[in-house]
Amino acid sequence: MKAGISLSLSLALSCSAVAQDKNLSLPPVFTLFELVIKQDKNIAFERLADKNMTASVREEPGTLAMYSTSKKAAPSTVYLFEIYADSDAYQKHIASSPYKDFLRNASDVLDLSQKRRIDVIPQFLADKKITQNDDMINNFVIVDVKPECERAFRHIVLPEMAQSIQREEDVLAMYAAIDKAHPTRWYFYEIYASEDAYQAHRLTPHFKEYIEQTADMTTDKQAIAIKPEKIMNKGGLIYKAE
Template identity: 70%
Template sequence: MKAGISLSLLLAMSSSASALGQKATVPPVFNIFELVIKQDKYSAYDSLAEKNITASVTGEPGTLAMYSANKTASPSVAYVFEIYADSDAYQQHLNSTSYKEFLRNSADILQTSQQRRIDVIPQFLADKQIAQSDKTINNFVIVEVKPAFRQAFCDIVLPEMAQSIKVEEGVQAMYAAIDKANPNRWYFYEIYASEEAYQAHRLTPHFKEYIAQTAEMTTYKEAIAIRPGMLKNKGGLMYEIK
């Protein structure tokens, strides 16, 4: 680890036990990967992902969250969502023993030629410490926004997400990012304690207001049904783009 540890890393370490920590002043690194699992290797992948996620989140101060999920309609497709305090923390993860072990073993488990990284710029990242159970659900949604409404959409959706994570007990994580190559494309990843918590979220005044205000701002919405695999984080992250 470098001698000059970043402010965001210190914040991550000090706020991990809180429900929502102090706002991060350095943009975290947010990665989204789409992987393809080889036939009959699902259990091996689950074990490998669980081992890597557990070692990374518990053993690396700057690794704030790692989540694995499978596409419901096509379980061979897996998504991995990662959050690091900053670029230094991400580099430290890439040099870690757990990640190198993951790489060594993944060649027999994943169709590496079909791996895809979705390059994104984080807009809003907030979470509480995940207490995963059989009831935990997650959502992955892609939204295309009309160019003329790019800023207006941002000004509406970010406060809605902040309100949701603040006042709704069953909302455990809310993350939003835009595509680096296409700033009109948004990716949302959300974690709820249960289906009941998600349905309660949809009935809140702030969610209904967001839906009403942005109804004419988008051209495309896709909700990718996924089921959670291993979900682990430190908790207490709060980042909003300026």
């Protein structure tokens, strides 16, 4: 998996050390957390997360994206998606004052007994600079692939994602990762500018070909309806694991 990794970054913040230095450590770090907010603590959590995320993305060159989303069917269930340029950038983040402040207050708003980190290996990460608005659509999909089809699935889905981010203006982010403990389980997190943009994406030839070609390659597909709460990134990330 690690033998053929390519990474390029073109970040919008010209003052960022990451934007100036293309010789980055590999691979990037992609973290995925599932959290449960205590009863009547949603607003308090949103304020705490907003403070940490805003400071981290703005002030830490290696913190490339932080997304907080809630489950539509159960708003107290939160999914956090975070991307760091490399392991050093991630270590700097968890040593930072904003993150330490978040940890100090987390027990007041979160049921830590239900905190779950899903260890993943990034396969494709690509995004554009995002300005959050009410029209934005977020998708979170978990796909289990037949073991004998994993290689073929990879060679179909990764080019499809690349075409989507390159050809479709309103496809804002396409991220894919595999479960470290279960390598045939894929996690997809996608951001679209609007519902119209998402529906237009579903009508593209490359998406239709992906659906047709992988129809018999999976054993399970779970689409988790989520709502974006706090969305921040630097933009311009392109990463593909070969």
